[in-house]
Amino acid sequence: MVTFKNVSKSFGDIKAVSDVSFEVKKGEFAFLTGPSGSGKTTLLKLILREYLPDSGEILLDEINVTTLKNKQVPILRQKIGTVFQDLKVLPERTVKENIEVALAVVGLSEGEWKSRLDDILKWVNLEKRAQLFPAQLSGGELQRVSIARALVVNPQLILADEPTGNLDWETSLGIMDLLLKINKEGKTVIMATHNQMIIDKYNKKIIHLVNGKLVKEKGEDKKVKTRVLEEV
Amino acid sequence: MSALSFKTATGYIKRSPFQALSAVFVLSLTFFVGTIVALLVYSSSQVLKYFETRPQVIAFLKSDATPEAVSALQNKLAGDSRIKDVKYVSKEEALSIYKNATSDNPLLSELVSPSIFPASLEFSVNNLEFASTVIEEVKKEPIVSEVGYTASLGGEKSLQDVVTRLKTATFYLRLGGGVFVGILALTSFLILMVIIGMRVSARKSEIEILELIGATKNFIRSPIVLEAFIYSLIGTFIGWLLAFIFFIYLTPSLLNYFGEIPVLPKEPSNIFILFAMVLGVEIVASCILALAGSMMALSRARQTK
Numbered sequence: 001m002v003t004f005k006n007v008s009k010s011f012g013d014i015k016a017v018s019d020v021s022f023e024v025k026k027g028e029f030a031f032l033t034g035p036s037g038s039g040k041t042t043l044l045k046l047i048l049r050e051y052l053p054d055s056g057e058i059l060l061d062e063i064n065v066t067t068l069k070n071k072q073v074p075i076l077r078q079k080i081g082t083v084f085q086d087l088k089v090l091p092e093r094t095v096k097e098n099i100e101v102a103l104a105v106v107g108l109s110e111g112e113w114k115s116r117l118d119d120i121l122k123w124v125n126l127e128k129r130a131q132l133f134p135a136q137l138s139g140g141e142l143q144r145v146s147i148a149r150a151l152v153v154n155p156q157l158i159l160a161d162e163p164t165g166n167l168d169w170e171t172s173l174g175i176m177d178l179l180l181k182i183n184k185e186g187k188t189v190i191m192a193t194h195n196q197m198i199i200d201k202y203n204k205k206i207i208h209l210v211n212g213k214l215v216k217e218k219g220e221d222k223k224v225k226t227r228v229l230e231e232v
Numbered sequence: 233m234s235a236l237s238f239k240t241a242t243g244y245i246k247r248s249p250f251q252a253l254s255a256v257f258v259l260s261l262t263f264f265v266g267t268i269v270a271l272l273v274y275s276s277s278q279v280l281k282y283f284e285t286r287p288q289v290i291a292f293l294k295s296d297a298t299p300e301a302v303s304a305l306q307n308k309l310a311g312d313s314r315i316k317d318v319k320y321v322s323k324e325e326a327l328s329i330y331k332n333a334t335s336d337n338p339l340l341s342e343l344v345s346p347s348i349f350p351a352s353l354e355f356s357v358n359n360l361e362f363a364s365t366v367i368e369e370v371k372k373e374p375i376v377s378e379v380g381y382t383a384s385l386g387g388e389k390s391l392q393d394v395v396t397r398l399k400t401a402t403f404y405l406r407l408g409g410g411v412f413v414g415i416l417a418l419t420s421f422l423i424l425m426v427i428i429g430m431r432v433s434a435r436k437s438e439i440e441i442l443e444l445i446g447a448t449k450n451f452i453r454s455p456i457v458l459e460a461f462i463y464s465l466i467g468t469f470i471g472w473l474l475a476f477i478f479f480i481y482l483t484p485s486l487l488n489y490f491g492e493i494p495v496l497p498k499e500p501s502n503i504f505i506l507f508a509m510v511l512g513v514e515i516v517a518s519c520i521l522a523l524a525g526s527m528m529a530l531s532r533a534r535q536t537k
Contacts, residue, residue: 048444050444074443074446074448075446076446077443078445079446082445088440088441089441090441092247100236101236101442102445104236105445105446106446
């Protein structure tokens with residue numbers, strides 16, 4: 001599904017991502033872990049073509065993300081559901097309108113909106129909050145709006161950047177339940193997090209970064225796939 | 233442009249009503265003045281045309297001229313490329329014209345009979361410069377007794393003076409009106425550009441989010457361009473409507489004052505057609521203004537990104 005081949009990205013003298021290679025298969029749930037500033041968000045932004053790598057290749061299915069023309073970038077992004085670290089909900093639109101925007105962006109006819117909206121609002125348990133504005137919601141609810149917007153277009157790949165950051169444990173578990181539910185439906189999830197309790201709780205693939213380098217990659221089967229790539 | 237784009241555009245307008253009002257106000261003023269100038273240009277052209285096409289030369293015919301000879305001369309004049317609008321005026325018609333002209337003094341018309349008025353051939357010249365040559369040629373025709381030139385009827389060179397002055401006035405009216413409308417259009421364009429530019433700046437984070445979730449350029453631009461179109465079209469309609477009401481109010485007085493000079497169409501339906509044509513041209517102009525203003529603002533925002 002997602003393949004990184006020797007990808008590097010620098011910002012001036014700072015090497016954000018250095019020669020990273022890994023693969024996340026279709027239907028997998030992968031934690032992108034590491035301390036703050038280790039390059040987790042940069043990796044997600046590279047998949048989303050927010051940044052172009054200095055070298056290496058990123059493949060999404062058969063598409064080479066790095067060689068895509070600018071005009072094709074929106075089409076790539078429409079295939080990915082993204083839950084941003086800073087949520088990026090539209091503050092002047094209601095919950096319903098925030099989700100509608102995603103449907104409009106992919107060009108779905110308005111006739112199909114209602115059923116999709118009703119389903120997703122029910123799924124993230126925001127039916128009663130549909131007409132509220134983001135300022136009227138709690139942190140957990142905002143996170144669920146962001147997830148609903150990412151999922152409503154039915155993408156095959158979900159990128160979630162610190163979706164449990166700044167949330168209490170109970171709310172974090174609620175968000176994790178949602179992401180696991182999506183994963184069970186066959187969707188690939190890549191979730192960046194530095195929350196060790198979350199990582200430990202769920203036995204999922206781990207891609208561990210330190211200073212932009214991939215230092216440990218562990219499969220869901222801990223015994224076989226754990227490998228230390230570099231001592232830090 | 234989807235319903236969502238329209239909803240978003242109207243949402244932008246509702247959130248900044250004073251910006252919207254200023255844009256609509258300036259655009260209304262521009263198109264109000266534009267409509268007035270367009271109608272003044274039309275009226276002045278009509279006045280000029282009226283004076284230019286007045287019969288300028290009257291060839292009075294001898295009383296013994298046969299109808300065949302008159303007809304032959306009429307055909308000869310009609311075939312001359314320097315001459316236009318050749319018209320035969322019989323003795324009876326000449327009396328009728330005289331009676332009309334002296335209607336305020338019936339005694340004068342009672343004392344005359346058709347026999348004292350000569351029949352005539354009236355015509356205009358395409359260019360007043362040809363007038364003296366044509367008159368000299370017509371004077372030599374055997375059935376012509378005398379040639380009158382309207383310039384000499386109303387005072388020395390009066391018609392030529394009127395036409396020349398009208399031409400000058402029309403030229404300055406068009407030039408002045410054009411410059412004034414141009415300045416107003418430029419002001420409208422800049423105001424539209426500034427307002428749309430402010431809108432883009434205020435929406436920068438929203439635009440960024442939309443880009444990240446896969447919105448195309450057209451999807452992002454359409455509400456912004458639509459907003460400029462809404463301002464522009466509302467401004468056009470208000471400006472045009474005010475000018476229309478203004479003219480409808482003034483039309484009876486204008487028609488009465490100018491008499492037979494057709495400053496405006498006399499038929500109400502023709503007045504409506506004239507205004508509809510002006511509105512059509514203004515709608516096209518406002519669309520160009522909106523498109524140019526919004527695209528310029530968007531490209532500037534892109535450069536400063």
